[in-house]
Amino acid sequence: MKLFEIAEIAKLNKGEFKDYQESLNAYRDIKNSVDTAREEGKMEGKMEGKIEIAKEMLKDKESIERIIKFTKLSPEEIEKLRVSKH
Numbered sequence: 146m147k148l149f150e151i152a153e154i155a156k157l158n159k160g161e162f163k164d165y166q167e168s169l170n171a172y173r174d175i176k177n178s179v180d181t182a183r184e185e186g187k188m189e190g191k192m193e194g195k196i197e198i199a200k201e202m203l204k205d206k207e208s209i210e211r212i213i214k215f216t217k218l219s220p221e222e223i224e225k226l227r228v229s230k231h
Contacts, residue, residue, distance in 0.1 A: 199226055
């Protein structure tokens, strides 16, 4: 299959080859953008989950140390949650 693709590309004239390269570059740019967005979305979702857990632990009067242990949030992030709930 790969050999066939190479043979087809080799048949292109200069203009077609230039168009092919531009199309390939555009595809790679879009794919990189989508991959980056997907990874950022995963990270954002994980952070939202940690925040929800921390909020529940704060409601249950858990210690800051325990919240840090289970969520890996910083003391400053936890303090912001504590302050923002009022």
